[in-house]
Amino acid sequence: MKSFILTIFLFFFVVNNSSSNPIITGIEANWNEIKSMSGQFEQIDQEGNIFNGQFFFLKPFKSKFMYDGREEDIITNKSLMVVVDKEGYQIDSFPIGNSILKKLLSEDIVIENEFDIISLTDKNNFYHLMLKVKSDKSDNQIKFVFDRQSLDLKKWEIYDEFSNKTVFKFTKIKKNIFISQNLFVVKYN
Numbered sequence: 662m663k664s665f666i667l668t669i670f671l672f673f674f675v676v677n678n679s680s681s682n683p684i685i686t687g688i689e690a691n692w693n694e695i696k697s698m699s700g701q702f703e704q705i706d707q708e709g710n711i712f713n714g715q716f717f718f719l720k721p722f723k724s725k726f727m728y729d730g731r732e733e734d735i736i737t738n739k740s741l742m743v744v745v746d747k748e749g750y751q752i753d754s755f756p757i758g759n760s761i762l763k764k765l766l767s768e769d770i771v772i773e774n775e776f777d778i779i780s781l782t783d784k785n786n787f788y789h790l791m792l793k794v795k796s797d798k799s800d801n802q803i804k805f806v807f808d809r810q811s812l813d814l815k816k817w818e819i820y821d822e823f824s825n826k827t828v829f830k831f832t833k834i835k836k837n838i839f840i841s842q843n844l845f846v847v848k849y850n
Contacts, residue, residue: 689772691811713730714729742756786808
């Protein structure tokens with residue numbers, strides 16, 4: 662009897678942690694079909710401050726977060742995260758390295774090649790997928806929340822090495838729409 666229980670346990674452990682996991686495969690396939698996306702976001706930082714705005718993703722590697730009521734927006738490309746003013750002029754920039762956002766916005770992502778899967782849970786009609794970038798030596802982690810039926814991204818929670826959490830909730834999402842490359846242009850003084 663013990664060997665039967667152990668065999669069943671090992672079967673479910675292997676299934677839940679293998680690349681053949683149908684949930685992971687479905688999330689990957691759904692995400693890789695998306696070439697562009699826009700919508701609204703709500704950002705909650707570690708102090709509880711709430712910021713709202715619009716976001717735009719254009720694969721590969723481009724994103725823009727336009728904040729309501731703030732003087733700065735954020736643009737990313739393959740190598741940089743750039744803070745710009747409302748006219749698009751650079752205020753500051755930071756190397757993006759092998760960040761989670763860069764990996765997420767690559768042309769096609771294979772989750773198990775880029776991330777260590779920490780957990781995958783099914784709660785209240787949402788899949789919660791906790792990941793860590795394989796090459797990241799810090800304790801940075803991200804939790805993606807996907808709608809169980811559509812597999813659409815609804816939220817992500819970024820946990821830095823100090824356990825600070827920043828949450829992005831996404832609504833009014835439009836997928837595979839035309840987004841001009843000009844939206845991601847950074848101007849320099």
